[in-house]
Amino acid sequence: MRRLPLFLVVLLVCTAAASAQTAGSAASVKTDKVYAPIPGFDATAMEKTADPCANFYQYACGNFSKVHPIPADAPEFDEFYNLMEYNTQVLHELLQKAASAQANIGTNEQKVGDYYQSCLDTATIEKRGLAPIEPELRRIAALQSKGDLPQLAARLNRMGVGVFFSYFSMPDFKNATMEIAAIDQGGLGLPEKDYYLRSDAKSEETRRQYVAHVANMLKLLGESPEAAQSDAQKVMDFETALAKGSMGVVERRDPDKIYHMMTLTSFATTAPAIEAPQYLQWMGSPQVEKLNVVSPDFFPALNKTIEATDLPVIQAYLRAHLADAFASRLPHAFDEEHFDFYGRKLEGTPQQQARWKRCVRGTDNALGEALGQLYAAQYFTPDMKAETVQMVQQIEDAMGKDIDELDWMSPETRVKAKQKLHMIANKIGYPNKWRDYSKLEIKPNDALGNEVRAQEFETAYELNKIGKPVDRQEWGMTPPTVNAYYDPTQNNINFPAGILQPAFYDKNATAATNYGHIGAVVGHELTHGFDDEGAKFDGDGNLHDWWTAQDKKNFEERTDCVANEYSQFTAVDDLKVNGKLTLGENTADNGGARLALMALMAHASQSESDPTPEQQEERTFTPQQQFFLGWAQNWCSNERPELVRMLAQTNEHSPDNIRVTGVVVNMPQFAQAFGCKAGQPMAPVKACRVW
């Protein structure tokens, strides 16, 4: 699957996309819900009897859960999820057309059509059984000694099976114009290292469920129940040892902690068991002398663990990961078992998504820029692009003004901050130049083979970049994606066509509502250039300190305030928000909303057209109130508690309701807009501000 480059900062985590790859029952619901756009101003979501000054999320979103119950096949529901489902329907139509078009072999239309159609064909998948992964299972069974592991690891890693560790290309943090090789921790089946190490009851239960899942996978591959149970426990021990050597999610946010250039020769001595120089060749990597060892402590731990583990345990580990990686292209029992753990148990989703949806998203993942061309041509018009460009420009102007007016920054740093701001490149809609898929072979009736070839194609594409200049025109997300990102090494903000739609950008809504919605999203991405991570990179995208010592101290005092503030919020039950993990996102949310409001105020002095019929009720609110309602409704959501728990432990974004509250309590403009008195919950006396 297309993997996001290390260290992009995105607007939200798209959990549904994760279950789309993983989960899958052929016998899913016949009556799929049909999704329609949610308007930018959604009066039905509001709980108007609530007091906005007591709990603004409740006021703006209190009825959202009632109007929008979580579909049985979803871990959550919000405006992002709705738009993603809507875009999936749109792509579905495009794919049905492509699949029945009898397009010439080798064309993009043939590839997306056959990829989609073969994924949908569960009868053929069922009939072929384990045959498509039989060659890999034989290779695993044929391992004679641990000395044969690196070659097999390379083979599986190339196919996208994440065993042991990962090897990839990335821009050089210290010379952001060039792509370098990087090697990183990996090989875990649970989301993150602490899942293996926490001692609370819920974590222990999750680990028991994971062991049962691995055992079930091994049974499906033909092991006896007793052998499978015993092997699964040993796989758990193996992964726990890798987890202990891994770097945690909070540390990984610090660019200095994930950048360690080493010569290949000296790196190889830290983990002789993986035979790094040969492994790189087997991966098909260009020759390298140096590479970034992202998590240096991991590799000695991996080495020790491989040495201390019996080969049959490692073979069971490889088999289980192979089956999990391709579960959705294997017979139903695999697909169902995979979903049962990753969907039902980890995310709390009761029901598998319809096969067609998962196949649509699978096609987007494998052939995103082939499918994206068809999508963009129909659903993203030049005037939409022009309007977005204009809004981005206004928000960048607001940031310039904001930097000019900050009272805590010296003139020296101010000049550098503005230089960086002016160097930010804006990418909107879709790539100027599309990917070439001519070397990727997609065949009818070969779901798993297509998936493997797509993965290998992606790996080769990524590794081929090593040693070459960075292509800043390239996109890290496909055009229909409902998300956005800032890339600190390229200093650019990226808004795929997929998010520039209602509710985020709604032609029928007022300007104020749109500034609260998509405007704040634009401001959010822009602020990422200046959050605690982004501020460490300069305008050229290099990891280079451009701050005076005093300004940095002032900046850190302000970010500490945000980290402490958010740590007080409760995510779910007994679990608090991790203020350090979410600091960058919270800084971006706060800065983004401020900038969007500044841009709106500058824009409001221009002319506002007559209200449309849709805007009658919206216009009963002042523009400032519309703005804050727009901001809040970005995050109206209905989530399963299992998902909230998982995200609070692994994800860099605060829970949705906290994204609303955390911002409004820090903005005096909010208290003013709704007439809140100082000391009320949404107008606390003490507030934090970075940007």
Ligand SMILES: [Zn+2]
């Ligand atoms: Zn973000």
